[in-house]
Amino acid sequence: MYNQILSSLNDFINNDLSFDSDQKKTLLNKHKLTLTDSLQKGHWTTNICLIASNLAKKKPQDIAAALISKLESQRDISKVELAGPGFINIFLTRKVFLKQIDDAHKNPNSFVDSSRASKEKIQIEFVSANPTGPLHVGHGRGAAYGDAIGRILQRLGHEVSKEYYVNDAGRQIDILACSIFLRKFECFGDESFPNAAYKGSYIIEIAMSIEIDEAFPQSDKEKLISNLSDDDEEKIDELIERIKTNYSSSWLLIRDFGLEYVIKSIKGDLTQFKVIFDNWFFESSLGELTDKKSEISQALDQVKKEHAYEKNGAVWLESTKFGDDKDRVIIREDGRGTYLSADLAYHRNKLDRGFDTIINVWGSDHHGYIKRIEATIEAMGYSKKQMQVQLVQFANLLENGSKVKMSTRSGNFYTLKQLIDDIGPDASRFYYLSKQADQHLDFDIGVARSNSKDNLYYYVQYAHARICSVEKKYLELGMSLPSKFNDADFEGCDELLQMALNAQFVIKSSGENLQPHIIVYYLRDISQSFHQFYNSVNILNAKKSEQNNIVRTLMIVKSVIASSLELLGIEPLDSM
RNA sequence: GCGCCCGUAGCUCAGCUGGAUAGAGUACUUGGCUUCGAACCAAGGGGUCGGGAGUUCGAAUCUCUCCGGGCGUGCCA
Numbered sequence: 001m002y003n004q005i006l007s008s009l010n011d012f013i014n015n016d017l018s019f020d021s022d023q024k025k026t027l028l029n030k031h032k033l034t035l036t037d038s039l040q041k042g043h044w045t046t047n048i049c050l051i052a053s054n055l056a057k058k059k060p061q062d063i064a065a066a067l068i069s070k071l072e073s074q075r076d077i078s079k080v081e082l083a084g085p086g087f088i089n090i091f092l093t094r095k096v097f098l099k100q101i102d103d104a105h106k107n108p109n110s111f112v113d114s115s116r117a118s119k120e121k122i123q124i125e126f127v128s129a130n131p132t133g134p135l136h137v138g139h140g141r142g143a144a145y146g147d148a149i150g151r152i153l154q155r156l157g158h159e160v161s162k163e164y165y166v167n168d169a170g171r172q173i174d175i176l177a178c179s180i181f182l183r184k185f186e187c188f189g190d191e192s193f194p195n196a197a198y199k200g201s202y203i204i205e206i207a208m209s210i211e212i213d214e215a216f217p218q219s220d221k222e223k224l225i226s227n228l229s230d231d232d233e234e235k236i237d238e239l240i241e242r243i244k245t246n247y248s249s250s251w252l253l254i255r256d257f258g259l260e261y262v263i264k265s266i267k268g269d270l271t272q273f274k275v276i277f278d279n280w281f282f283e284s285s286l287g288e289l290t291d292k293k294s295e296i297s298q299a300l301d302q303v304k305k306e307h308a309y310e311k312n313g314a315v316w317l318e319s320t321k322f323g324d325d326k327d328r329v330i331i332r333e334d335g336r337g338t339y340l341s342a343d344l345a346y347h348r349n350k351l352d353r354g355f356d357t358i359i360n361v362w363g364s365d366h367h368g369y370i371k372r373i374e375a376t377i378e379a380m381g382y383s384k385k386q387m388q389v390q391l392v393q394f395a396n397l398l399e400n401g402s403k404v405k406m407s408t409r410s411g412n413f414y415t416l417k418q419l420i421d422d423i424g425p426d427a428s429r430f431y432y433l434s435k436q437a438d439q440h441l442d443f444d445i446g447v448a449r450s451n452s453k454d455n456l457y458y459y460v461q462y463a464h465a466r467i468c469s470v471e472k473k474y475l476e477l478g479m480s481l482p483s484k485f486n487d488a489d490f491e492g493c494d495e496l497l498q499m500a501l502n503a504q505f506v507i508k509s510s511g512e513n514l515q516p517h518i519i520v521y522y523l524r525d526i527s528q529s530f531h532q533f534y535n536s537v538n539i540l541n542a543k544k545s546e547q548n549n550i551v552r553t554l555m556i557v558k559s560v561i562a563s564s565l566e567l568l569g570i571e572p573l574d575s576m
Numbered sequence: 577g578c579g580c581c582c583g584u585a586g587c588u589c590a591g592c593u594g595g596a597u598a599g600a601g602u603a604c605u606u607g608g609c610u611u612c613g614a615a616c617c618a619a620g621g622g623g624u625c626g627g628g629a630g631u632u633c634g635a636a637u638c639u640c641u642c643c644g645g646g647c648g649u650g651c652c653a
Contacts, residue, residue: 030593041596050595053633060633084596085634130653172653233652314651325579329651339653367580368648391581393647435589438581440646442588454602455615462615473612513593521590524600535608535617576615 001044001076001100002111005090006033008074009048012067023055035502039494042081042089043097050086060086098485098549101497104504105556108563109157111504121159123350124150125281126361127270128165131262132176133200135269135416138363141441142392143416144432144569146361147275148516149390151567156511161355163279165346168259170283170339174240176262177255181243183207184254185216187225196236206261214250269417273425274569286345289337296337299345299380300330307379317344319375322384328372344376351382359514364391364438390514391438398444423448426570430457433516433568456524460561461573463527467558468574470539474551477540482552488545493553496533499526500553503560507567519564530557 013019013027031048049060049067056063064082071080071090079091092100104110126146129139146162154160167173179197182188184207193199224242229235244251263280270277287294300315307318308330315331317340330341350358362369367389374384397404397414404414419428427448434456435441447454471481503522510518539550562572 037596045596047595050634087596167653170653312651316651325649332651334651336651338651342653364581365647366653371579393581440582444588450615456601458615459601462613466613466616469613477612517590521600524590528600531616532618534612535614538612540612575613 001092001096002033003113004074004076005044005046005071006113008071009033009046009067012070013048013052016066016070017052017056017063019052019055027051027055035498035505036089039498041083041087042079042091043498044090044092046088046090047086049082049088053086064088094489094491095487097494098487098497101501101556102484104501105559108504112157112508117157119157119159120356121161121354122153122357122359123161123163123353123355124153124359124361125163125165125350127275128167129266130167130172131259131266132172133198133262134202135266137397137414137416137419137443138394140273140416140419140428141395141432141437142361142363143270143273143275144429145390145392145437145516148429148433148519148568149359149361149511149514151569152507152511152516152519155507155567161278162276163281164277166263166280166282168263168282168284169286169342173255173259174244175236176258177251178236178240178243179203180207180210180254180258181247181250182239184210184212185221187221194232194236194239196232202262202265206258209261210254210257212250212253214247216247216250220246269415269420272420273416273428281346281349283342283346286342286349289331289335289341295349296342296345299348300337300341302348303330303344303376303379317376317379319372319379322375322378324371324375328375340372340376343373344380347373347377347387348380348382351377351380351386356386358387360387360389362389362391364393367391388514393438393440395432395441395443398442399446404445419445427457429569430460430520434520436515436517456520458576460523460527460565461576463530464558464561464565464572465574465576466534467530467554467561470554471551471558473540481555482548485552486545486548488543488549490543490546490549492537492546493533493549496526496529496557497553499529500556500560503564507564510567516568519567523561523564526557526560530554530561 009031010028013024013031017024017027019027027048030051031046033044033046036042036045049064052058052063053060061082064086067088068080068082071077071088076093076096077090078093081089081091083089100110124146127135127139127143129135135143150160150162175196176198179199180203182193182197183204188194197203224239224246228238286296286299289297289300291297303317304315307321308315309318310316313333314329316327317330319328320326328340329338330344331337347358360373370389373389374387377384377387397419423445431443431448432441448457474481503526506518506522510516533553537550539547539554542550565572
């Protein structure tokens with residue numbers, strides 16, 4: 001029905017209006033055909049006359065008459081009304097309204113505008129936490145968000161690839177290896193353990209599981225930790241340097257072992273969270289700057305040709321030419337690359353893989369980095385429009401209203417794994433997604449754990465489980481589930497069905513705006529309508545003809561709830 | 577200083593690509609289970625959409641300005 005009405009509207013614009021071609025183009029782009037929010041307004045509604053009246057400087061009423069009679073002549077439309085400031089409300093015949101629902105149930109893309117649909121190859125990179133320790137609850141939000149976006153875009157017909165960028169090169173990995181080394185050989189006590197090193201207990205676990213042959217006498221230990229700088233950062237760098245030069249084989253062993261260990265644990269946590277990546281991209285695979293043939297060298301060479309200069313011994317990218325606030329160093333005075341240089345090469349790599357769009361999901365504290373990376377993309381000759389950055393704000397973890405303390409410095413933080421073990425991956429994902437990603441989220445694990453009315457997650461699941469329960473009862477009584485609606489004139493289901501129908505538009509909007517929370521709110525609304533409906537009808541004692549339509553309605557609502565939950569990576573519960 | 581985000585009911589938040597009467601949950605008050613799941617439902621009050629100005633037939637939504645809060649602004653990653 002959607003495409004049918006849509007083509008009538010387009011036909012009206014093209015053939016019946018005395019507009020010039022620019023006006024027609026604007027009107028074709030701007031008008032909307034949407035499902036109404038209440039059946040009092042009919043089934044479908046369009047703002048076409050409102051937009052047209054703007055363009056033509058005429059009253060909407062004057063434009064409406066011709067459109068109304070055009071639509072009214074259609075067989076499947078029972079009534080067309082001009083309402084409010086100039087909306088055209090379209091009422092379908094009851095038979096067609098119900099058929100439309102059966103059709104949508106079979107084909108969940110029945111309301112795709114065939115003239116505008118396009119399929120893209122999309123890459124989405126998210127989590128990408130440094131492999132220096134376990135994922136914490138902050139990473140969970142990005143994980144839930146990126147994964148949901150991936151599922152939604154896939155549902156909309158796009159080809160989606162999910163990627164984790166592993167920063168396995170650079171200083172933070174040196175610090176990881178150094179921390180393990182110091183623990184392994186017990187170079188410091190707990191009190192004197194360097195501040196800049198990682199102090200989490202997982203470091204000790206890793207240290208204990210490594211076997212090393214290299215001898216490490218007490219005298220060496222004393223030498224290693226003597227005459228160190230008082231500055232935390234300098235101290236750790238000195239330690240790294242000494243270990244690297246004097247114990248190179250242990251160093252390499254520990255570094256590789258530690259890295260592998262941490263990555264494995266991250267993968268494990270994500271698997272438990274039901275987030276599966278298609279690709280793990282290692283920063284180290286971009287190669288070294290010292291190797292002229294490496295990807296990173298080539299990317300930098302490309303940029304250096306036209307958009308870089310030397311100053312104070314360093315190489316600067318002229319990012320201001322592309323809208324950045326200041327120019328950025330890409331090769332340091334000492335010849336090492338910066339974080340930006342690796343990211344530059346990484347983005348070149350991504351864009352060369354032929355994606356129409358790449359989506360980067362970043363923590364919102366990185367928002368200052370957007371302009372910079374856009375500038376590098378433009379400097380390499382690509383369009384920054386191909387990249388979209390989605391920021392995810394950190395989540396505040398609350399326990400019944402009061403903040404859960406998290407101290408990263410001491411290494412005692414609430415890990416993602418703890419959260420999943422506590423309330424389960426599904427409830428976690430639901431709450432992570434319950435608010436627009438780039439805004440602060442208060443996540444109360446006390447509420448998420450409870451089975452009270454505050455717990456929106458259970459409210460939604462309960463709707464699904466209740467329907468499953470009715471269906472079961474119905475089957476137990478020897479009846480079979482209806483495969484379509486009949487023409488009983490009972491209209492008690494219609495409002496709920498209209499809302500179920502809207503799922504397609506909700507999902508579309510959620511995908512286009514990259515905002516999964518729209519689906520969460522839709523789930524809340526349709527669950528509420530279901531619970532109301534459930535309380536207002538007696539299903540098993542209803543008249544046979546009505547019962548058919550009631551049960552059919554429930555089946556449809558159930559399937560809508562289930563498929564919406566699945567887009568969020570949440571498994572619908574049959575009982576609870 | 578500059579840049580980005582936020583300010584909607586007592587509280588937590590939807591609504592923001594301009595449209596019909598600004599919505600939920602929560603809290604408070606009251607009512608509904610001998611039959612399908614009461615983890616549910618019904619009823620009630622509660623708003624200068626931070627202030628002001630502008631654009632428009634129409635602004636919570638767009639523009640400007642002010643106030644209040646958060647974040648960012650490394651030859652860190």
